[in-house]
Amino acid sequence: MSTFHAVDMREGNPVTQIIRFSIPMLIGNIAQQLYNTVDSIIVGRFVGDNALAAVGSAGPILNLMIVLFIGISVGASIMVSQYFGAQKREELSKAIGCCITLTGAASLLIMVIGPLTAGPLLRLLNTPESIIAWCEEYLTIIFLGVLGGGYYNILSGVMRGLGDSASALIFLLVATAVNIVLDYVFVAKLGMGVAGVAWATVIAQLVSAVLALVRILRMKDIFELRLRHLMPGGRYFRTLIRLGLPSGVTQAIFSMSMIVVQSLTNSFGEMFIAANVIVMRIDGFVMMPAFSLGTAMTTFAGQNIGAGRMDRVEAGARNGTLAAMGISAVITVLILLFGRGLMGVFTTTPELIDLSFRMMKILAPGYIAMEVIQCLGGIMRGAGDTVTPMWISIINTILIRVPLAYGLVALSRTPEQPQGDCAMMFVSLLIAWVIGALLTFLLYRVDIR
Numbered sequence: 421m422s423t424f425h426a427v428d429m430r431e432g433n434p435v436t437q438i439i440r441f442s443i444p445m446l447i448g449n450i451a452q453q454l455y456n457t458v459d460s461i462i463v464g465r466f467v468g469d470n471a472l473a474a475v476g477s478a479g480p481i482l483n484l485m486i487v488l489f490i491g492i493s494v495g496a497s498i499m500v501s502q503y504f505g506a507q508k509r510e511e512l513s514k515a516i517g518c519c520i521t522l523t524g525a526a527s528l529l530i531m532v533i534g535p536l537t538a539g540p541l542l543r544l545l546n547t548p549e550s551i552i553a554w555c556e557e558y559l560t561i562i563f564l565g566v567l568g569g570g571y572y573n574i575l576s577g578v579m580r581g582l583g584d585s586a587s588a589l590i591f592l593l594v595a596t597a598v599n600i601v602l603d604y605v606f607v608a609k610l611g612m613g614v615a616g617v618a619w620a621t622v623i624a625q626l627v628s629a630v631l632a633l634v635r636i637l638r639m640k641d642i643f644e645l646r647l648r649h650l651m652p653g654g655r656y657f658r659t660l661i662r663l664g665l666p667s668g669v670t671q672a673i674f675s676m677s678m679i680v681v682q683s684l685t686n687s688f689g690e691m692f693i694a695a696n697v698i699v700m701r702i703d704g705f706v707m708m709p710a711f712s713l714g715t716a717m718t719t720f721a722g723q724n725i726g727a728g729r730m731d732r733v734e735a736g737a738r739n740g741t742l743a744a745m746g747i748s749a750v751i752t753v754l755i756l757l758f759g760r761g762l763m764g765v766f767t768t769t770p771e772l773i774d775l776s777f778r779m780m781k782i783l784a785p786g787y788i789a790m791e792v793i794q795c796l797g798g799i800m801r802g803a804g805d806t807v808t809p810m811w812i813s814i815i816n817t818i819l820i821r822v823p824l825a826y827g828l829v830a831l832s833r834t835p836e837q838p839q840g841d842c843a844m845m846f847v848s849l850l851i852a853w854v855i856g857a858l859l860t861f862l863l864y865r866v867d868i869r
Contacts, residue, residue: 434736442716448589474554476697484675491668493577500581501722534563565622575632599624666810714794721802744791789857824848
């Protein structure tokens with residue numbers, strides 16, 4: 421066992437290993453979600469509901485711009501886990517160096533493109549005039565400071581591939597504490613508004629990136645990082661892109677669809693935009709078990725396939741997915757029982773609380789389906805098949821979710837509701853999740869054979 425407590429997932433009970441590995445990651449994902457959630461709570465409480473809507477409206481554009489990091493992070497986790505499982509030190513060192521180089525290039529690209537395109541994209545989406553200036557200011561600051569968040573995400577992907585989810589958790593908890601304190605100081609005390617929230621996030625992410633880099637550089641018992649490893653040759657870059665590109669494309673398609681749907685969301689006005697922000701912030705926490713277990717399964721599959729243990733991969737996929745579905749069933753019940761109180765954390769406006777809770781109740785059953793998508797998709801990615809999950813996401817998003825959202829809203833239009841029923845936005849998402857789970861299960865069965 422190394423000094424940084426890497427988890428060797430090639431031995432022991434598969435489900436126990438998956439859950440053990442995912443728990444620190446779950447806590448870390450919850451902490452990361454606090455970045456955006458605390459931002460929303462602070463601006464909602466100290467600036468107003470429109471500021472809450474502004475921070476949320478910036479989300480789809482921000483997500484579109486960071487798809488490069490998503491791809492690199494997924495590719496890094498797969499490539500590192502497989503080299504680690506095969507005990508190939510030099511290849512592992514070159515893979516990590518490749519990740520660091522590509523992250524720097526992606527960060528510089530976003531720092532240039534992001535601020536230039538934020539304003540035009542917001543106008544294209546018909547963002548209400550009452551919040552567009554705040555949205556653009558928030559996005560510009562986040563894009564200019566993207567280096568910290570980019571490096572933290574990629575380096576944490578490297579550590580996950582090595583079986584070390586605990587170190588990333590510690591660094592993230594420190595950064596989250598920094599973010600919460602700075603949010604309060606910048607917004608509540610200094611009156612910096614939406615800009616204060618953005619600067620708090622940028623500074624906190626930079627702290628987590630520095631801590632992660634220091635930790636990586638100390639893992640000399642597993643790999644080494646020298647200048648030659650930062651430019652390891654085209655083979656490593658091509659492998660990283662091949663493994664990570666489908667996930668990056670998947671996230672890009674998802675983000676673009678969210679931008680298209682955001683335009684429809686904006687048509688319902690500031691109240692629904694704010695309600696959508698509240699639901700999505702809570703949704704971020706509820707999704708954490710699915711994302712954490714899915715990522716754990718990617719590492720589990722990568723290490724065991726590297727070691728030639730397909731029997732363990734199949735057992736982990738089956739039992740791990742069933743356990744995850746049980747966890748989500750419990751979470752769904754808790755949402756239905758206590759959801760209204762959660763909405764009140766973000767706002768004191770009764771109408772906004774009622775609207776948000778109504779939307780949350782529609783979405784709640786879909787979280788069980790999301791466990792199937794994330795867990796079985798994670799196994800396929802760990803096996804090196806990142807293309808199948810990509811196609812599932814494309815079909816689910818482009819052919820199902822977006823047309824359903826526009827179609828159901830159009831069908832619900834009445835003289836009393838000329839814009840249609842806003843609840844159809846969430847009904848379409850629920851249907852898409854269920855269909856996505858069925859597709860994932862069927863294609864996993866074909867893939868594993």
